[in-house]
């Protein structure tokens with residue numbers, strides 16, 4: 187019964203003028219949601235919006251070339267959102283203009299990342315301790331670009347300071363077109379469970395679209411999140427690692443109530459190899475192989491001989507080697 191309710195709620199929605207259909211979003215994940223992985227998720231189907239890994243506003247402002255690499259986008263993945271972090275409103279505004287010029291459909295402001303080296307600069311999660319500055323930054327970014335601006339945040343700084351509702355009101359007042367809420371506090375990191383009641387409270391308070399995030403690993407989880415929070419969209423992060431099909435599976439479940447069969451071992455091998463080729467098409471082979479060592483391990487999880495394969499993948503130094511490790515062991 188609940189899933190039927192979720193089905194009714196899970197409709198396309200808009201962020202500014204951008205239609206998000208289906209209302210399922212690939213979360214920004216540093217070191218993961220590069221153009222290759224985003225395309226893979228898009229091609230698998232069911233994903234209405236993909237988010238690029240976070241980009242430093244300082245890096246863009248000061249022309250750091252590695253930061254520029256993070257702005258590679260392709261038409262097949264649209265709409266695509268690019269996330270910025272920083273603590274200086276003028277630098278964030280300047281970086282936002284550059285991201286808009288690079289072709290982003292949406293710009294997202296990170297007000298939640300708990301990584302210590304980012305937080306100690308006063309950016310991202312640290313802004314949850316200074317909501318005035320957070321609002322100032324959102325206003326500066328909104329004022330700098332024509333594309334819609336969203337905010338991705340957490341429940342609050344810690345259990346004593348759960349401020350998502352206040353931040354959402356400030357974000358709306360500053361012109362944000364939507365808000366993403368991950369139901370954990372910054373001090374929780376990734377421990378414990380995401381508290382979806384915070385997402386519901388934000389949805390009850392603001393009229394801009396609310397995207398719920400945290401601990402959606404299955405189609406049934408997504409249906410439950412729509413149902414329990416009344417959110418407009420569901421964002422999936424870790425559940426998509428090595429599983430670009432998760433959006434198609436959720437979309438299908440919401441539309442038909444049927445669970446799709448799990449991808450076969452051959453499907454997983456094919457996807458891992460496509461992932462490798464896509465990544466190698468956007469960076470040099472050495473760098474691609476370095477990144478792939480960790481990322482391909484997700485596709486072989488649970489497979490017989492997985493730990494031996496992981497060991498061999500971690501030492502691979504060319505694409506050819508990766509190919510033979512993936513295919514030799516899959517037959």
Ligand SMILES: Cc1cc2nc3c(=O)[nH]c(=O)nc-3n(C[C@H](O)[C@H](O)[C@H](O)COP(=O)(O)O)c2cc1C
Nearest residue numbers: 213214215216239240338368400401402422423424
């Ligand atoms: C490897 C990794 C990298 C991440 N990088 C970012 C990031 O760049 N920006 C951000 O806002 N959140 C980042 N996150 C958090 C996710 O976007 C998401 O909020 C979080 O994983 C909770 O969703 P999930 O339970 O579906 O994974 C990252 C998470 C992971 C696992």
